[in-house]
Amino acid sequence: MGVVLILSRQKHPRDFSPLRQGRLLGRQRAPLGACSGSEPHPLPAARAVARRFLELRGEDFAGGLVVRAFEQFTTTEARTWWVHGQCILVTAHPDTPGDLPTGASFQSVASTMAALDLPFVTVDLVLRADGVWRVVELGDGQVSDRPKSTSPATFIAAIAGALGD
Structure with missing residues (x-):
């Protein structure tokens, strides 16, 4: 598992392009250096970059420092649909509608979802x-797209069946 230090004035940084370019910028767009999980021991390097960033920002520092762990994934995302803690449907993710991971077993999250007992959610x-299996996102279903590879009839039947209609 790799680690990358993301420095940002935002509480939740959204622009990761400096990371993809292998650099981080500080005050007046001065390079700070970057560290990544490709290094054998990335935490000392992350601490050094964070110290330098804080030194440069001084009193102007706002927001926070974010350390992210990067994991190696072997499949595309699967979207699961849950009603009151029960998985009622497993589909491909809308971004990859023709690529449903095979052999998916979500027992590792089933007990957590049952304990949450939310009326309707999606879990990618x-x-x-x-x-x-890693949870990428849990959503309240309000903006959760149905992949084109799952017909509306299949989707509605799963929801109706879960609700007893």
């Missing part, structure tokens, strides 16, 4: 290289 999952 992806398989890590170590065989564990």
